[in-house]
Amino acid sequence: MNDPIMPTILSIQNLRVEYPLRDHKRSVKVAVKNLTLSVSAGEVFGFLGPNGAGKTTTMNVMLGFVNATGGDILLFGTSVRQPIARQRIGYLPEMTYYYKFLTAEELLRYYARLFEIPRPETDRRIDAALKLVELEHARKRLIKTYSKGMQQRVGIAQALINNPDLLILDEPTSGLDPLGRMKVREIIQRLKDEGKTVFFASHELGEVETVCDRVAILHEGELRAEGRVKDLVAEHQCNLEQVFLRVVGFQN
Amino acid sequence: MNKIFAVAGVVIKELYRRKDFYVLFVLTIIICLIMGSMNVFNDREIIRYVKEICLLLIWISSLIIAITTTARQIPAEREQRTLLPLLAKPLSRTELVVGKFLGCWIVCGLALVCFYAFFGVLAASREHHWPLLNYAQAAFLHWMALGVVIALALLGSLVFAAPSSNATICFSIVAAILCLGRYLDKLALATPEPIRSIVYSLYFSIPHFEIPFDMRNLIIHDWPLIDWKFIWLLGLYLLAYIAFFLTAACLIFRRKALN
Numbered sequence: 001m002n003d004p005i006m007p008t009i010l011s012i013q014n015l016r017v018e019y020p021l022r023d024h025k026r027s028v029k030v031a032v033k034n035l036t037l038s039v040s041a042g043e044v045f046g047f048l049g050p051n052g053a054g055k056t057t058t059m060n061v062m063l064g065f066v067n068a069t070g071g072d073i074l075l076f077g078t079s080v081r082q083p084i085a086r087q088r089i090g091y092l093p094e095m096t097y098y099y100k101f102l103t104a105e106e107l108l109r110y111y112a113r114l115f116e117i118p119r120p121e122t123d124r125r126i127d128a129a130l131k132l133v134e135l136e137h138a139r140k141r142l143i144k145t146y147s148k149g150m151q152q153r154v155g156i157a158q159a160l161i162n163n164p165d166l167l168i169l170d171e172p173t174s175g176l177d178p179l180g181r182m183k184v185r186e187i188i189q190r191l192k193d194e195g196k197t198v199f200f201a202s203h204e205l206g207e208v209e210t211v212c213d214r215v216a217i218l219h220e221g222e223l224r225a226e227g228r229v230k231d232l233v234a235e236h237q238c239n240l241e242q243v244f245l246r247v248v249g250f251q252n
Numbered sequence: 253m254n255k256i257f258a259v260a261g262v263v264i265k266e267l268y269r270r271k272d273f274y275v276l277f278v279l280t281i282i283i284c285l286i287m288g289s290m291n292v293f294n295d296r297e298i299i300r301y302v303k304e305i306c307l308l309l310i311w312i313s314s315l316i317i318a319i320t321t322t323a324r325q326i327p328a329e330r331e332q333r334t335l336l337p338l339l340a341k342p343l344s345r346t347e348l349v350v351g352k353f354l355g356c357w358i359v360c361g362l363a364l365v366c367f368y369a370f371f372g373v374l375a376a377s378r379e380h381h382w383p384l385l386n387y388a389q390a391a392f393l394h395w396m397a398l399g400v401v402i403a404l405a406l407l408g409s410l411v412f413a414a415p416s417s418n419a420t421i422c423f424s425i426v427a428a429i430l431c432l433g434r435y436l437d438k439l440a441l442a443t444p445e446p447i448r449s450i451v452y453s454l455y456f457s458i459p460h461f462e463i464p465f466d467m468r469n470l471i472i473h474d475w476p477l478i479d480w481k482f483i484w485l486l487g488l489y490l491l492a493y494i495a496f497f498l499t500a501a502c503l504i505f506r507r508k509a510l511n
Binding site for chain 1: 254255258261262265266269270332333334336337338339340341342343344509510
């Protein structure tokens, strides 16, 4: 269970998502089956599952990219289809490339305009975000000249430009070297210390065990386990990786 | 409106920083210069001929710029996955479509100013006069017609997956309207029912680009100015098509799943 004292920031109720199969137009693939979970303010929530479990699909519905077949998702009590619901969230997609013809500073300024942040405040936030991700030295360079790790850090900076209350990260360390992963982990830890709510999907279970308060494990579109990391580990008397393997049926 | 201008600003920045945009621009200017230098006998008929070819070239170049730049806008965002962080911001899909349209339309407007200014200098160097208001009327309607083409290409980019197929279809539609649009009513008269009704409805429903296209004659033949009232009315006529195609694009985009 999540913290009953803290307000619920994200609420998923009986979510069901179906896709028509391309080969068989009449049949559908159920990507998410009646998923219900909630995330409280200040939590770091790990969203786990093997590839194809329905994690990205759930995130896509959370952000209004895909319509749910059934159920509902509320962000800060507002339907995700309303642009206002996205005013207080930051999002880092998996493997995203940013506008190659822009510099990091121009990209952040563009996104700040979409949040209608006043200009002096924008300057301050750009400085703070670039300092946090250690890209101050490259702020005037075109993004096409960045390494993969630097692009991922620009992604984190853009997700933080509006000083979000909820940060949604889809595999933030995928494809990064150990140093890059450590830096991303440090940033998440710092955000956690600042009291931000972080919802992130990851395959790095060691990392999830280190930074997350609670996790949910999804398999074949169904919620198989949910709870505090400490409780799950204590219940199964093993580490999170082994808990994960047991829950998805690869280990007894 | 601030968000729409932000999207339009990035479109303008992209086109300004892309090199392929300048290639067409320089090519058009070189061809116009060569055409301009053909007037060796100072014969007015030859000047008219050169002016006609140069203006036709400007029309073709502006259509290429409008269609190719617009057709790739949203597909490129999807392909490079920049659309996801963008739409995770408090930006509605309607604002994105309108912003993209505005950016492309402004770029085409700037390109037209350069084209017409260059053409004006070239023509003035031969004819020693510059009918500025004629240029303004022709360029204004040209820009409005490009607005319709841009809105059509934007709509096509949401219907067809590949920018190349969208661009080809848009070019074919625009070329067909320019070449055949004015004859559809005559064709309808010569055909039996029910084809007559179909051709008539087509005649009254397509945007008649041939009207702004024919405004070239104001410059080529030094015709007197057209009453501004008609120019504004024609502008409104084209604006209605822009609004129609943009509304259709927004409605399609709103239902589209992004995954």
